[in-house]
Amino acid sequence: MGKEGFFAKQSELDMEDHLIFEYAFESFVDPEEAAAHLCQEQSTAQWKRVDVDEDLRPRFGAKVIDLKVLETMERSSHPEMGEGEGPAYSCRVKIAHPHANFGPKIPNILTAACGEGAFYCPGISVIKLMDIGFPEPFLEHFEGPKFGVKGLRDMLEVYDRPLFFGVVKPNIGLTPESFTALAYESWMGGLDIAKDDEMLGDVEWSPLSIRSALMGQARRDTERRTGEKKIYLANITDEADRLIELHDMCVKNGVNALMVNVMTVGLSPIRKLRRHTEVPLVAHFDFIAPFTRVPYYGVDSNVIIKLQRMVGFDTIILPGFGSRMKTPDREVLENVEECLKPLGHMKPCLPVPAGSQWAGSTIDIYEKLKTIDFGIVPGRGVFEHPMGPRGGGASLNQAWEAHRNGVSLEEYGETHPELKAAIEAFG
């Protein structure tokens, strides 16, 4: 195979016509040959007809615009994934792929970037898609978040602190009545957003029709009593063709945010939901680890964050800090930045770094992120609070008040029993 036809200078291409696929890969053949193959296999694998004098590569071929060999090794670092006879090369490549080959469609973008072409490329043992760069005109085809961070804050009328989500626990097994009683307590304690667990969908023992009606009513009651705005985030994860129907039923019943375990349904079905929705959409991260967590293979989690924002999520729940969530701090920080940084015309979406949180987590996360535009999402930290979920909800607010007043949690806890109990139980 010749390499010619699959290399270009970025300055010679109209970059508005291309997406940039960035991969880290290891080859056991000449890196230029491997990179050319990567372009060939994901675009014009055969670029001419037999007996026809033509060359489809200039218009349709993906092209290497940058290739760096980071390291030359004696042999493959992951021989079980493929190896050659000679040395192995650790590489980083940027490929400009003409987007007219697929158009502004999630499944066809994923096919080009993560399909047979990328993952079964001759001469390449391991590969990870690190980023997709989108030109601004291409991004115009995607709606992005409808509400975004500001829309969510406007709903809650909370502008000066992180947002407090709480996963109602026990997460499965409660009747809609018991579930609602717990959520009500947590809201009364000061929780902003009471939410369904990712495992709790529309099930026989807690039909969403009943749960959403009770929760919608309880939310309005709480708002009337407290003068504060509240959100019930219902998990409508279900077969793709039920999303709109569940949206309509939930919204009618007073649900004011909807969660989808996005990669279990597919990114694509969210686009229709986004165009239809009357309330913010929240993504949960199930089925993402299987293809993002191996350092040298699969897809970088940032790519999936970006795509979740593009299809229209207002909030993205993602694996947060700490050994519990097995995610390096660097990756969490990048994921958070991906939610908030400029992306074409799109609104920022609220990052919610999750995992075994309690009242004190807000401050730890704030100190890492240096912004208040995030949410925390404790479960047991609110609902297994020794004083019950009302105490759990209160403890979240008290911890942030302590921080705002420049007082240690312990000191503030002396006059705030809910915080004190939280420190003793979870601190």
Added chain:
Amino acid sequence: MGKEGFFAKQSELDMEDHLIFEYAFESFVDPEEAAAHLCQEQSTAQWKRVDVDEDLRPRFGAKVIDLKVLETMERSSHPEMGEGEGPAYSCRVKIAHPHANFGPKIPNILTAACGEGAFYCPGISVIKLMDIGFPEPFLEHFEGPKFGVKGLRDMLEVYDRPLFFGVVKPNIGLTPESFTALAYESWMGGLDIAKDDEMLGDVEWSPLSIRSALMGQARRDTERRTGEKKIYLANITDEADRLIELHDMCVKNGVNALMVNVMTVGLSPIRKLRRHTEVPLVAHFDFIAPFTRVPYYGVDSNVIIKLQRMVGFDTIILPGFGSRMKTPDREVLENVEECLKPLGHMKPCLPVPAGSQWAGSTIDIYEKLKTIDFGIVPGRGVFEHPMGPRGGGASLNQAWEAHRNGVSLEEYGETHPELKAAIEAFG
């Protein structure tokens, strides 16, 4: 955390009420504790309310029904994925998960089996979902293939040999007219099924409306001229909410099979398409490698084969034999078996092990599979044949005739120039 409540004897459970999730994992804590955690995190993470005397585990808890420690190691074999201070344990576990926790819904099954609970479990460094066992009554909720192997054979009236698919190449860049001319030639040569490449969808330079109309017409012309039945397999991979619309347009235009790059769209949207479809559905394997190819992490490809069959694919194109497709023979054989073996009420679906094939591949694959119920899917092996796609199509049939007559390819090639040319070009 106590382990109690998350173990059971299979004989004490009603297995019709449970799915069996089978994982291979490595723990850096006591394996029983790790396995119990795996159950807890994927089901009743908190199983009682504060101050309420209750235990939700008996009804809602996932339970270990079998745990084997295969090996005890001094330390984690993949320390970058997590490790403890002491030894590491390589384990295999079967978990009975009550399916009333989620119901017969793909996204909710995937959340339970591959969600936060499984992939962020304390004490477990690496984990791979190896199988999901479904009780027969649960399978009744899934339609499975509408046509299956027999339905596909009935359409083609071919019962005595493997089926010959061919990917029209150049795969992208051709006008609908040029594309159709090539496909016509390949059919005339003897190809059964001319198909779109996974990268060729509904694009501006080859709108499916035009391509499907030309191809539908060409297919009928070919059938009239040859007296043989032919299939055009159109790739309708697109945003989920376009699948039905594209189905209707294609079928109206004479397309008689449809391909979806399933995991780029999502398994779930296929269920609606399956209930609606008038023609066989074919799955292509893009975006599966990222979570199946690492031996110790993610999801075993067999699980995805099984789910593809359950949601209704009549044919599954999968990575085939040989170093080109980076898949061990054992895995290809298991994938093929998964397509064909009994699965509740469901019809078998046709396995198509793919990858750099030509006329001779049919025999190689037949000798490995020992069944004729499979397809081959050459691209260049037909469309870069030195005598053009008509020669390429003919070479496939000639190779199989040679095999059937007990004659070597070389010998048969002496009197069959298309086969001879194929041997010289690709053999």
